Amino acid sequence: MGVAQNVVFGLVTGSYIAIAAIGFTLIYGIVNMINFAYGEYLTIGAFIGILTVGVLPLPLPVAAVVAMVGGGLVSLLLARVFFTPINQTGPVPMLLTSIGLGLALRNGIRLTAGRGSRYFDTETATLRFDGLPALSVGPVDLLGDVFVTSEQLVVVGCAVGVFVVVHTLLTRTDVGIAMRAMGDDESLARVRGIDTQRIRDNVWVLAGVLAALAGVLLGIQTNVSAGTGFSQILQILSAAILGGAGSPYGAIAGAYVIGLVLALSTVFLPTGMTGLSSAIAFLILIGVLLVKPSGLAGREVREA
Amino acid sequence: MSLLDVSGLDAGYGELQVLSDVDLTVADGEYVAIVGPNGAGKSTAMKSVFGIADRQGGTITFDGTDITSYPPETVIHEGLSYVPQTANVFPSLTVDENLRLGGYILDEIPTARREAIFERFPVLANRGNQTAGTLSGGQQQMLAMGCALMLDPDLLLLDEPSAGLAPDLVGEMFDRIDDVNDAGTAVLVVEQNAKEALRRCDRGYVLANGENRYEGSGDDLLNDEEVRRQFLGG
Structure with a gap:
């Protein structure tokens, strides 16, 4: 397969990682915690989608919306029960709590839903661009045959839609501007009269909605099992850190870097070593952090 | 009746007590300055009013409402605004x-x-x-x-508004504060730049070691031998 085809794969992978990473990084920047259970939020969203399609049964786009609403509510509920009560204890107790919560959720899902994988029943149309010149450089084809499935277009389209909505929310609405203000300075936010707990609740809902959408999109691409979200958490975390933890725009950039590196490394790595592709993504993460510790879009640390 | 009435205030941060038995009033439209040496508790007094420092005793009333237990996001609804010194x-x-x-x-x-x-x-x-x-x-x-x-607050709280400003901007900052006060807003200012603050204000308090030390009109404090010797550098 040529470079062009892998760019397509990379953009698709980057798209659902980006959707999830925005939620992850907002929690990091505003609630001030690393939520290691966040992968499970994707799984929960994907399963709500599967149930809605299979049991109710409703068409897939409606199921995606149901999953997003459900994901937002589950996220808020989990936060209220597990995270809000220990908000003042600092990042480390919250991180440990989230690791435990993730473990419990993952196994709880495995017990109720079983070990098997489930699939969204989708009809796939495939756009093929055959007969393009290979433009070979050594053993690597730069162009070559390219195909794009309708599902891939949906994933990328959803991501673009999410970017527009999140950007509008964060720059045009009071609650969005208050979220960014809290990321800057929670104490000053309170002086301005911002009810910080209400804003945190909003962040939890938004992050849950985004995680559920990412989970459904991931499920459409592959399948849904109890480990679906957990298999993505390192990529999501890396995208957020690469972009500058707390910055949604950085997380988007970081997600596409990770997605493209994962996909393209399969072209350049010798056959049999493609399993190393995720390791390369982390090497890039380490490299960027060595050069710019605050990440791609990160601000310099403010002096007191 | 005064707009802000702080009476017998003990305050600090957690276990630490910074202020003891501080009294403070600001009348409608008045311009009041709090001066004193570093560590006197000037900023703590202001932060207590706004619910950022911990109030440990005493009462704070604003416009007849007891705000002693209000957190900042509630205080701001009462008609006072606060400008922190940094950030x-x-x-x-x-x-x-x-x-x-x-x-x-x-x-x-x-x-x-x-x-x-x-x-x-x-x-x-x-x-x-x-x-x-x-x-x-x-x-x-x-x-x-x-x-x-x-x-459009009834009372504006300013914590060290001239701190960190280039010298030629300090005068301009004090002019702006005068403008705000002239427009009818009461002002409570905490200042390191004691002489300038006392020159501009209606009334001043000198705090030291977390306690009230002197109180009077700005001019009286500026001309008081003891205040000059102890707090204004002669």
Whole structure:
């Protein structure tokens, strides 16, 4: 397969990682915690989608919306029960709590839903661009045959839609501007009269909605099992850190870097070593952090 | 009756007590300064009023309402605004967004009020889309005051407004405070620059070691031998 085809794969992978990473990084920047259970939020969203399609049964786009609403509510509920009560204890107790919560959720899902994988029943149309010149450089084809499935277009389209909505929310609405203000300075936010707990609740809902959408999109691409979200958490975390933890725009950039590196490394790595592709993504993460510790879009640390 | 009435205030941070038995009043439209040496508890007194420092005893009433137990996000609804000494703007937000959050608790910010703030602080007028973190120290201080004035408060609390400003900007900052006070807003200011603050204010308090030491009109304090010797450097 040529470079062009892998760019397509990379953009698709980057798209659902980006959707999830925005939620992850907002929690990091505003609630001030690393939520290691966040992968499970994707799984929960994907399963709500599967149930809605299979049991109710409703068409897939409606199921995606149901999953997003459900994901937002589950996220808020989990936060209220597990995270809000220990908000003042600092990042480390919250991180440990989230690791435990993730473990419990993952196994709880495995017990109720079983070990098997489930699939969204989708009809796939495939756009093929055959007969393009290979433009070979050594053993690597730069162009070559390219195909794009309708599902891939949906994933990328959803991501673009999410970017527009999140950007509008964060720059045009009071609650969005208050979220960014809290990321800057929670104490000053309170002086301005911002009810910080209400804003945190909003962040939890938004992050849950985004995680559920990412989970459904991931499920459409592959399948849904109890480990679906957990298999993505390192990529999501890396995208957020690469972009500058707390910055949604950085997380988007970081997600596409990770997605493209994962996909393209399969072209350049010798056959049999493609399993190393995720390791390369982390090497890039380490490299960027060595050069710019605050990440791609990160601000310099403010002096007191 | 006074607008702000602090009586017998003990305050500090957690276990630490900084203020003991501090009394303080500000009348409607009055301009009051708190001066004193470093560590006297001047800023703590102000932070207690706004619910940022921990009140450990005494009462704080504002306009007849007991606000002693109010957190900051509740205090601001009572008609007083607070400009912290540092970190008083959101650095990653634009000037416009900062001003918008200045009026966060309002359903809608009156256009006239926005314009009045740009008139008072012309340096902000053409910088609506500039990120606050890229403003100079003086511009940030003006923006912070502008944000606090978005609510058209009855009382404006200013913590060290001249700290960190270039010397030629200090006078301008005090002029702006005079303007705000002349327009009818009561002002309570904590200042390191004691002489200038006492020259400008109606009434002043000298705090030392967390306690009331002297109180009087600005001029009386400036001319008091003891105050001059102990607190104003002769």
